[in-house]
Amino acid sequence: MTAIVVGASSGLGRALADELARRGQVLLLVASDARDLHALAADLQLRHEVEVATLALDLGREVDPGARILAALAALPPPTSLLLPVGLSRRDDDFTLSAGASGELLAINLHAPLAIIGALLPSLRETRGTIVSFGSIAAARGRGQNVAYAAAKRALESLHESLRQAHAPGALHVQLYRLGFLATNLTFGMALPWAATDPARIAPGLVRRLGKGSFARHLPRRYALVALLLRSLPWFAWRRLRR
Numbered sequence: 001m002t003a004i005v006v007g008a009s010s011g012l013g014r015a016l017a018d019e020l021a022r023r024g025q026v027l028l029l030v031a032s033d034a035r036d037l038h039a040l041a042a043d044l045q046l047r048h049e050v051e052v053a054t055l056a057l058d059l060g061r062e063v064d065p066g067a068r069i070l071a072a073l074a075a076l077p078p079p080t081s082l083l084l085p086v087g088l089s090r091r092d093d094d095f096t097l098s099a100g101a102s103g104e105l106l107a108i109n110l111h112a113p114l115a116i117i118g119a120l121l122p123s124l125r126e127t128r129g130t131i132v133s134f135g136s137i138a139a140a141r142g143r144g145q146n147v148a149y150a151a152a153k154r155a156l157e158s159l160h161e162s163l164r165q166a167h168a169p170g171a172l173h174v175q176l177y178r179l180g181f182l183a184t185n186l187t188f189g190m191a192l193p194w195a196a197t198d199p200a201r202i203a204p205g206l207v208r209r210l211g212k213g214s215f216a217r218h219l220p221r222r223y224a225l226v227a228l229l230l231r232s233l234p235w236f237a238w239r240r241l242r243r
């Protein structure tokens, strides 16, 4: 049985790939840079003696990433888990981006997960597998930064709900994590209000919950309270805060 990690080369994806390999899982790792992927695969194979295949795709430009992943899966055991810790954010995502740049953000953060899920759904239904998507605390309320990124993350929540609505419990496990700040490339150099979480700390729990039902939850769990507070601020107060 194969687990596919899209966005496996760094941050949370890398921590998930490591945890899955530690448990002896056959892996297909996807990210943009072939050299990064080969180095990661060699390391995992050496340390955990597992089969690791790689696929380099630029998800900002790839028209049909699902078809490319299906082709790579032909040589591997059937897929049981699809994890999508792929993402890109930009500091200048504030309505000043060109159409091309905002299109790239939407392609990576929304179109790629949607297209990959669509292509892999029949095989994942056959194995009663798990699809794991990653939202963000950045999407809790709209604001003048991370505009396209947060819009894509909010849309992922709708996609998650549609998937759950379309599948009986047990026919497919559909899981969404709304993540708080993680110490990864995505937040590197950012002034955060508090310390970011090491992705290696949350990866084991996330892997343990594969195949264990459908849900949407905040991670770390304390971000549920942060999201609740952000959403309960009256509009005039939120607007002043986020100018």
Ligand SMILES: NC(=O)c1ccc[n+]([C@@H]2O[C@H](COP(=O)([O-])OP(=O)(O)OC[C@H]3O[C@@H](n4cnc5c(N)ncnc54)[C@H](OP(=O)(O)O)[C@@H]3O)[C@@H](O)[C@H]2O)c1
Binding pocket: 006, 007, 008, 009, 010, 011, 012, 013, 030, 031, 032, 033, 036, 057, 058, 059, 060, 061, 084, 085, 086, 087, 088, 108, 134, 135, 136, 137, 138, 178, 179, 180, 181, 182, 183, 184, 185, 186, 187, 196, 199
């Ligand atoms: N870090 C946070 O604080 C935070 C907070 C909330 C939500 N999230 C979400 O959590 C997930 C994991 O994020 P992270 O912090 O681990 O990010 P990260 O360290 O920046 O890793 C992102 C992954 O996405 C891949 N990726 C980006 N652009 C790509 C492209 N054009 N083609 C193919 N792959 C591409 C990267 O591969 P390459 O290096 O090859 O491009 C990398 O493997 C993402 O969905 C992110 O939006 C993160």
